[in-house]
Amino acid sequence: MSVDRTRLPVSGPAAAPRLPEVRRTRLSNGLAVWTAGHHSVPVVTVVLVVPAGAAQDPADRPGLASLTGDMLDEGSGARSAIDMHDALARIGAQFDTEVGADATLVAITTLSRHLAAGLDLLADVVLRPSLAAGDFERVRRLRLNRLQQLRDLAPFVAERAFARWIYGTHPYGHVPVGDETALAALTLDEVRGFHARMFVPEGATVIAVGDAPHASLVAAVEAAFGGWRAPAGVHGPSDLPEPPADPPAGRLALVHRPAAAQSELRIGQVAAARDTPDYHALLVLNTILGGQFISRINMNLRQTHGYTYGARTAFDFRRRRGPFQFESSVQSSVTADALREALGELEAIRGPRPATADEIETARTALTRGYARNFETAQQVARALSQLALYGLPDDYFQQFVPRVEAVGEAEVLRVARDYLHPDRMGILIVGDRDVVAPGLAPLQAGPLTLLPGGGAAAS
Amino acid sequence: MNIAYTKHVLDNGLQVLVHEDRNCPIVAVNLWYHVGSKNERPHHTGFAHLFEHLMFEGSAHYDRGYFHPLQQAGGVLNGSTNADRTNYWEVVPRHTLELALWMESDRMGYLLPALTEAKFANQRDVVLNERRQNYENRPYGLASMAVLAALYPAAHPYHWSTIGEVADLHAATLDQAHDFFRAYYHPANASLVIAGDVETAEAFDLAQRYFGDIPPGPPVARVSATASIDREVRLLLEDRVEMPRLYLTWHSPAMFAAGDAEMDLLSDLLANGKTSRLYRRLVYERRLATDVSSLQNSRELSGFFQVVATPTPEHTLAELDEEISAEIERLMADGPVESELERSRAQVEANFVYRLQTVGGFGGKSDQLNAYNTFLGDAGYFERDLAQYLEATCEDVRRAGAAHLARGRRVALSVVPQGRTDLAVPGSERTVVS
Numbered sequence: 001m002s003v004d005r006t007r008l009p010v011s012g013p014a015a016a017p018r019l020p021e022v023r024r025t026r027l028s029n030g031l032a033v034w035t036a037g038h039h040s041v042p043v044v045t046v047v048l049v050v051p052a053g054a055a056q057d058p059a060d061r062p063g064l065a066s067l068t069g070d071m072l073d074e075g076s077g078a079r080s081a082i083d084m085h086d087a088l089a090r091i092g093a094q095f096d097t098e099v100g101a102d103a104t105l106v107a108i109t110t111l112s113r114h115l116a117a118g119l120d121l122l123a124d125v126v127l128r129p130s131l132a133a134g135d136f137e138r139v140r141r142l143r144l145n146r147l148q149q150l151r152d153l154a155p156f157v158a159e160r161a162f163a164r165w166i167y168g169t170h171p172y173g174h175v176p177v178g179d180e181t182a183l184a185a186l187t188l189d190e191v192r193g194f195h196a197r198m199f200v201p202e203g204a205t206v207i208a209v210g211d212a213p214h215a216s217l218v219a220a221v222e223a224a225f226g227g228w229r230a231p232a233g234v235h236g237p238s239d240l241p242e243p244p245a246d247p248p249a250g251r252l253a254l255v256h257r258p259a260a261a262q263s264e265l266r267i268g269q270v271a272a273a274r275d276t277p278d279y280h281a282l283l284v285l286n287t288i289l290g291g292q293f294i295s296r297i298n299m300n301l302r303q304t305h306g307y308t309y310g311a312r313t314a315f316d317f318r319r320r321r322g323p324f325q326f327e328s329s330v331q332s333s334v335t336a337d338a339l340r341e342a343l344g345e346l347e348a349i350r351g352p353r354p355a356t357a358d359e360i361e362t363a364r365t366a367l368t369r370g371y372a373r374n375f376e377t378a379q380q381v382a383r384a385l386s387q388l389a390l391y392g393l394p395d396d397y398f399q400q401f402v403p404r405v406e407a408v409g410e411a412e413v414l415r416v417a418r419d420y421l422h423p424d425r426m427g428i429l430i431v432g433d434r435d436v437v438a439p440g441l442a443p444l445q446a447g448p449l450t451l452l453p454g455g456g457a458a459a460s
Numbered sequence: 461m462n463i464a465y466t467k468h469v470l471d472n473g474l475q476v477l478v479h480e481d482r483n484c485p486i487v488a489v490n491l492w493y494h495v496g497s498k499n500e501r502p503h504h505t506g507f508a509h510l511f512e513h514l515m516f517e518g519s520a521h522y523d524r525g526y527f528h529p530l531q532q533a534g535g536v537l538n539g540s541t542n543a544d545r546t547n548y549w550e551v552v553p554r555h556t557l558e559l560a561l562w563m564e565s566d567r568m569g570y571l572l573p574a575l576t577e578a579k580f581a582n583q584r585d586v587v588l589n590e591r592r593q594n595y596e597n598r599p600y601g602l603a604s605m606a607v608l609a610a611l612y613p614a615a616h617p618y619h620w621s622t623i624g625e626v627a628d629l630h631a632a633t634l635d636q637a638h639d640f641f642r643a644y645y646h647p648a649n650a651s652l653v654i655a656g657d658v659e660t661a662e663a664f665d666l667a668q669r670y671f672g673d674i675p676p677g678p679p680v681a682r683v684s685a686t687a688s689i690d691r692e693v694r695l696l697l698e699d700r701v702e703m704p705r706l707y708l709t710w711h712s713p714a715m716f717a718a719g720d721a722e723m724d725l726l727s728d729l730l731a732n733g734k735t736s737r738l739y740r741r742l743v744y745e746r747r748l749a750t751d752v753s754s755l756q757n758s759r760e761l762s763g764f765f766q767v768v769a770t771p772t773p774e775h776t777l778a779e780l781d782e783e784i785s786a787e788i789e790r791l792m793a794d795g796p797v798e799s800e801l802e803r804s805r806a807q808v809e810a811n812f813v814y815r816l817q818t819v820g821g822f823g824g825k826s827d828q829l830n831a832y833n834t835f836l837g838d839a840g841y842f843e844r845d846l847a848q849y850l851e852a853t854c855e856d857v858r859r860a861g862a863a864h865l866a867r868g869r870r871v872a873l874s875v876v877p878q879g880r881t882d883l884a885v886p887g888s889e890r891t892v893v894s
Contacts, residue, residue, distance in 0.1 A: 092810020
């Protein structure tokens with residue numbers, strides 16, 4: 001049978017994703033334990049979700065949560081940092097600590113035959129870190145050096161300046177890694193205090209996914225974490241204030257980076273919390289606007305104009321309203337043109353050129369038919385579950401995802417575009433060469449240009 | 461432990477491999493063309509990668525961007541180019557397999573009628589921006605180019621980087637793109653893997669149906685070249701960076717050649733993770749460096765072994781050089797101890813298991829089958845590959861290091877902040893990368 005090349009083949013009906021069967025229990029110390037089987041490969045992933053991240057940093061101590069996360073694997077009991085990593089390496093473990101705005105995730109992946117040993121190491125790291133003075137000084141110095149290096153990494157410079165620009169003094173207004181001034185002032189006692197206050201079983205969740213029966217997973221978690229107790233009088237993370245409703249005072253800002261080969265761009269605003277009822281509609285909206293290769297903004301800036309290697313938008317859904325942002329890195333000489341096109345797309349989808357029925361159908365099927373892919377590995381399942389645990393999402397969240405997305409229609413996409421996107425009030429940030437970029441910005445009519453610090457070393 | 465597969469070769473020379481994994485209702489399509497930047501010529505660099513971009517811009521029977529139908533169907537797709545090969549892949553819901561095969565086969569068989577000057581000009585701009593973003597505007601981004609240029613002579617096909625020279629990209633023409641396609645993008649120079657939730661017989665039927673009619677192209681001559689250096693080359697490169705950084709690079713065994721696994725193990729125990737010799741000595745104990753890493757970069761013609769380290773502000777590149785060189789010399793003299801090699805083996809074995817977790821994408825099972833099949837002609841090499849690591853002895857590792865890591869046969873590149881040539885290792889000659 002020869003191939004009909006006059007049209008693309010029609011796909012059959014989508015196969016239902018194979019969703020993990022999750023069991024939820026709670027240990028007597030209050031720790032939630034979620035388990036799911038995943039049997040394709042003899043591997044197990046365990047993630048501890050502690051609902052305290054960089055947003056819990058005291059106002060004058062940005063970086064405390066992240067530094068605490070960095071200190072966890074620097075030794076425990078009689079084991080030095082080297083001993084700890086030697087033990088991890090000898091079971092072939094992948095170990096990772098990730099400190100975001102809302103949470104600290106400590107994850108270990110190992111062969112399922114090493115489940116008990118892996119959990120013991122995870123418990124040592126999380127419950128009994130040495131937090132010793134010598135290690136603290138070494139780790140702090142390494143971070144200071146790292147921060148110094150990051151001054152020259154344009155995407156980082158942009159990320160840091162943009163968070164401050166959009167959120168001001170709100171806890172979401174700094175990046176987790178913090179800054180050099182605060183890091184120089186931080187003390188070991190503050191790290192110990194943060195660990196004692198935030199790393200408590202009540203509110204935390206251990207998620208274990210892998211090639212083992214539920215009962216074995218739960219028993220192994222209980223053996224390692226059952227004795228975890230909070231110090232008396234400790235209450236875990238505090239509530240976050242509402243993010244600012246007002247846009248930044250000036251809309252247009254620039255971090256000067258002399259002779260930069262490209263301009264790193266951000267446009268955005270405070271947008272949506274993870275618990276918004278509009279979550280699925282916003283996903284559909286973003287998929288059309290800038291969430292995948294074929295989205296409007298990438299097609300415009302990359303494929304039509306060749307301004308950039310890529311352009312995207314994203315909602316970062318958090319406990320409180322997280323940011324919506326456009327980001328791209330564009331050839332310096334077309335900075336103003338790229339901003340004009342991006343702002344044009346942000347405006348168009350709110351009415352002048354609303355998402356069409358075709359675009360919405362394309363976005364819905366991309367999300368629903370691609371959903372199965374998110375559950376291929378134990379790590380993926382554990383990571384997806386960590387979001388449910390962190391944000392208190394319903395137990396049937398995975399089951400509801402496809403029908404919820406399928407129910408999103410044209411009117412809803414237009415409504416959320418108008419409710420959540422306000423390009424006339426969004427902050428606009430450029431990390432680039434002022435002398436090349438600034439003269440072209442007037443036609444954007446975005447007001448005066450604010451110069452922000454942080455551009456790094458000089459270029460040739 | 462292995463990746464079970466069945467292989468057939470179509471009449472036109474296309475190699476087809478099928479691997480069943482019914483755990484998740486998705487299928488990976490992974491297509492390798494045995495062409496990379498090493499098939500380019502001096503003054504025509506960057507072409508293989510630029511061409512990869514053009515493969516997503518439409519073909520005769522679907523003359524639009526390739527991302528749209530596949531993303532709409534819930535698939536993901538990408539491609540990549542390195543010195544030795546170019547790969548294209550899709551991961552799609554199982555009922556969408558035919559769509560992926562239709563599109564891959566259309567651009568293999570019928571690309572040229574749709575390949576226009578406008579697409580060529582647009583994607584050249586995109587690639588120039590990719591170069592600016594990932595090399596020119598990134599700290600230390602140009603270091604790899606300086607190292608390759610020093611390690612291989614000008615006519616050697618590894619002398620240039622895959623992204624290419626700016627002037628060459630500007631000089632590239634549409635006619636050259638057509639010639640390049642005819643020479644390299646045909647069934648007899650390609651290997652197709654279908655892996656995932658599909659029956660083997662059905663997958664072969666589909667492969668025959670979609671690719672069987674495409675005519676084989678001209679034979680592709682294998683590239684061969686050798687390179688060695690017989691002295692220490694000391695270079696310095698000024699860059700927009702806060703801290704200087706040292707790159708030490710040696711020639712090393714080719715991919716899967718004798719000594720490749722040993723050099724990989726050597727790299728692991730030298731600088732992978734906190735337990736490694738150099739991390740422990742330079743970062744943890746003596747606090748001379750903020751970071752240290754190493755790599756056995758094995759490629760088809762030959763490999764290179766590299767150690768990279770950044771000194772703390774109180775120390776110099778020359779001090780780091782002394783410490784690193786001394787540690788390597790110790791290893792070459794005494795070899796590793798059994799317990800540290802045991803630890804490396806445990807990590808290697810686990811990493812081979814982790815590699816079995818995904819059917820598609822970069823590094824997934826389909827990509828691994830294609831790597832073994834393309835470079836060795838033996839897609840079933842997984843277990844023997846692992847055995848190379850598990851069977852290597854301390855003496856094997858010592859001997860491999862001693863054979864390749866001589867101080868007098870390497871490139872020592874100092875990357876320093878603008879105007880701070882004084883920070884380079886003494887005796888370094890200034891180099892420029894554009």
